[in-house]
Amino acid sequence: MSSTTGFYSLKAELPGGKTFDFADLKGKTVLIVNVASKCGFTPQYKGLQALYDKYKNQDFEILGFPCNQFGGQEPADDDGIKEFCTLNHGVTFPLMRKSEVNGDNTNEVYKWLKSEKAGLLGLTRIKWNFEKFLVDKNGKVVERWASTTTPEAIDAEVAKIV
Numbered sequence: 001m002s003s004t005t006g007f008y009s010l011k012a013e014l015p016g017g018k019t020f021d022f023a024d025l026k027g028k029t030v031l032i033v034n035v036a037s038k039c040g041f042t043p044q045y046k047g048l049q050a051l052y053d054k055y056k057n058q059d060f061e062i063l064g065f066p067c068n069q070f071g072g073q074e075p076a077d078d079d080g081i082k083e084f085c086t087l088n089h090g091v092t093f094p095l096m097r098k099s100e101v102n103g104d105n106t107n108e109v110y111k112w113l114k115s116e117k118a119g120l121l122g123l124t125r126i127k128w129n130f131e132k133f134l135v136d137k138n139g140k141v142v143e144r145w146a147s148t149t150t151p152e153a154i155d156a157e158v159a160k161i162v
Contacts, residue, residue, distance in 0.1 A: 006116075007139030012063070012109050013097040015078035020063070020096060022109075028059040029162045030135040031154075032113060034101045034126055035064045036074035037084045041130040045089035047151030051158060052093045058162040059137070062093040065109065067101050070129050074098060101126045116141040136161050 010022040033048060052062045066081045068074040076084060078097055085091035099107040102125050106114075113133045114124040127146065134143040134157060143157055 006112055007135060007141075010109050010112055012065070012107065013099065014094070015082065015097050020094065025061060025135075026139075027137050028061050029055070029137055029158065031060075031062045031158065032109065032133045032135065033062065033064055034067045034110070034129055034131055035085075035095070036067060036070065036129040037076060037081060039070070039073040039129040041128070041147050042073075044130050044151055045085060045091055049089060049091050049093065051151045051155060054155075055158060055162050056093075060158065060162045064091070064093060064095040065101065065107070066095060066098040067126075067129065068098060069100055069102055069126075073129060113141060113144075117144040119144055120146070134158065134161075 008023050008026055012020045014020050031051070035045070036042065048062055052060070066074050074081065081098065082095055085095060101107065101110040110126065114126070117133060118124050119127065130147040132145040132149065132154065133141055134154070136142045142161065145154060
């Protein structure tokens with residue numbers, strides 16, 4: 001299976017039992033981030049939203065994947081996560097249902113992302129909240145950034161491919 005077919009064949013669970021179909025992302029640049037509400041990197045929500053606002057009219061999408069695997073930093077349920085993100089950070093980009101990004105119960109999106117782009121030293125596991133994957137308009141993972149890389153720091157890379 002080619003990476004193009006792979007990305008667009010993915011699906012993710014949305015809160016409320018709905019499904020987000022990645023086929024709807026064809027022709028878009030996509031930033032995928034595992035997020036948490038009680039993390040030292042949580043202020044990145046504001047930067048992610050600013051990036052989304054800047055490029056959303058240029059076929060750019062951000063998908064947030066809440067995850068509680070790193071220090072229990074996302075203890076809320078899906079409704080609580082959405083409320084927190086909306087009220088505290090003005091988040092309007094889609095947030096998926098809380099899921100796992102490492103281990104036996106890794107969601108299918110993160111299984112695919114990690115197989116496409118390893119991190120530092122070739123390691124595939126997600127190390128912490130707010131790791132970022134940039135997918136181009138052809139469904140290819142072109143970049144992966146650690147949690148410490150801010151949304152502002154990746155703006156130029158996003159601008160090149162939107």
